[in-house]
Amino acid sequence: MSNTLQALEVGIGSQAAAKIVAGDDGQLKARFMAAGIAVLHGSMRDIQSRRDEWLSSTVMSIGQVAMDEGDDLTVERLRKTMARLRTLNAMLEGVPVDLERLSVDDDCLPILDWFKELQATTLSQNDITLAMTYAARRGKDE
Amino acid sequence: MICEIINPSDPYTMECETFLIGAVAVALLGNGKMGLHSEDGELSTPILFGWDDWFKGEGVTDLSAFLDENKAIIADALRSVRIGDFADRRAEAVAIKHMTPAAVQGYRAEIHDARRTSMNDIGSRAWQLAKRLRGDDTAEVPAEKTIVLTGP
Numbered sequence: 001m002s003n004t005l006q007a008l009e010v011g012i013g014s015q016a017a018a019k020i021v022a023g024d025d026g027q028l029k030a031r032f033m034a035a036g037i038a039v040l041h042g043s044m045r046d047i048q049s050r051r052d053e054w055l056s057s058t059v060m061s062i063g064q065v066a067m068d069e070g071d072d073l074t075v076e077r078l079r080k081t082m083a084r085l086r087t088l089n090a091m092l093e094g095v096p097v098d099l100e101r102l103s104v105d106d107d108c109l110p111i112l113d114w115f116k117e118l119q120a121t122t123l124s125q126n127d128i129t130l131a132m133t134y135a136a137r138r139g140k141d142e
Numbered sequence: 143m144i145c146e147i148i149n150p151s152d153p154y155t156m157e158c159e160t161f162l163i164g165a166v167a168v169a170l171l172g173n174g175k176m177g178l179h180s181e182d183g184e185l186s187t188p189i190l191f192g193w194d195d196w197f198k199g200e201g202v203t204d205l206s207a208f209l210d211e212n213k214a215i216i217a218d219a220l221r222s223v224r225i226g227d228f229a230d231r232r233a234e235a236v237a238i239k240h241m242t243p244a245a246v247q248g249y250r251a252e253i254h255d256a257r258r259t260s261m262n263d264i265g266s267r268a269w270q271l272a273k274r275l276r277g278d279d280t281a282e283v284p285a286e287k288t289i290v291l292t293g294p
Contacts, residue, residue, distance in 0.1 A: 114240060121233035127253070131237035134249040 144228060148177035148189055151260035155231045156268075157222040159215050161185045162200050166209060167219040169193055171268050173286050181228055217275035223268035224250070225257045262286075 118128045145164050147154040149172065158164030161180060165187045168178040177189035188196050202208045209216065224231055234253070238246045254265050266284055273281035 114236075117236045117239075118233075121236050122229045123233045123237060127233075127237070130252065131241075131249060134238075134245040135240040 144181050144231060145178050145185075146181070146228065147171070147223070147264065148179060148186075149175075149262075149264060151262040151264055152225055152258055153227045153230075154264055154268075155224055155226065155228060156219055158219040162202070163212060163215050164219050165196075165200070166202075166205070166212070167216045167268075169205075170209070170216070171220065171223075171264065171271060171286070175286070176264075213275050217272040220268040220272035220275065223265055225254050225265050230257075 115128070115132075118131060123131070143159075143161065143164070144155055144157050145161065147156055147168055156164055156167065156178070158167060161178070164178050168176050168187065174193050175190055177187045179186040187193070197203075197205060224234060226234070234250070238249060241249060258265070263284055267286060270281045270283040274283060
């Protein structure tokens with residue numbers, strides 16, 4: 001099992017992402033994309049109980065693989081992903097986030113667009129947090 | 143179409159295939175004590191009195207037969223009852239966008255409890271009535287508790 005796969009197993013246990021990684025040997029970018037998407041899903045799924053774990057373990061493990069293999073593009077993408085994850089954290093904590101200054105890739109969970117939509121409704125910050133918390137339970141319900 | 147349920151407790155909305163279907167659902171839900179009006183305000187039902195004449199005017203002379211013939215869509219209307227006004231209903235549609243069906247159920251229940259101020263739980267009554275109409279005889283329907291003030 002590769003380090004990336006181990007990182008996925010430790011941090012989020014996403015079988016679908018692991019399959020993508022396993023079927024794409026030698027293509028670090030593809031592996032990172034799968035891992036990045038999986039981390040995003042993992043962050044939503046386990047936000048309540050395992051936030052520290054996925055930040056310190058999963059993301060850093062994936063980052064280590066990328067750095068070991070000297071892939072600057074992947075390291076850069078990882079930095080952006082971590083920024084998004086921190087943004088998610090901030091939103092879930094109810095911290096105001098300047099969404100206009102964020103750069104969001106097209107290939108990730110469209111969570112920030114959703115957050116903007118939520119903010120445009122009559123929902124209170126507490127209701128928005130509640131909605132995001134329920135959405136984060138997707139993995140446990142499936 | 144989306145309509146508002148007129149009642150003295152909490153604000154509620156309902157989605158119904160036609161206004162008549164919504165009216166029958168609300169008549170059933172409130173035992174005639176509640177009313178219904180459309181979002182644009184052009185359609186409305188009686189409240190308390192005048193239901194018989196109103197139904198006749200809509201071409202419904204045998205309410206029981208109409209109910210039997212339209213059980214499924216009346217149940218759908220009752221199942222669609224949500225606490226809050228029209229804007230709250232639109233907000234809910236956005237909120238549940240990324241949720242699984244099970245999570246949606248939990249979220250709705252929590253929102254319903256948080257927003258309800260009245261002892262008259264119109265939402266739960268509507269959902270249980272919907273189950274009954276769908277043939278679930280075990281569904282317990284809470285009593286209708288609308289308080290109507292009348293003169294001396």
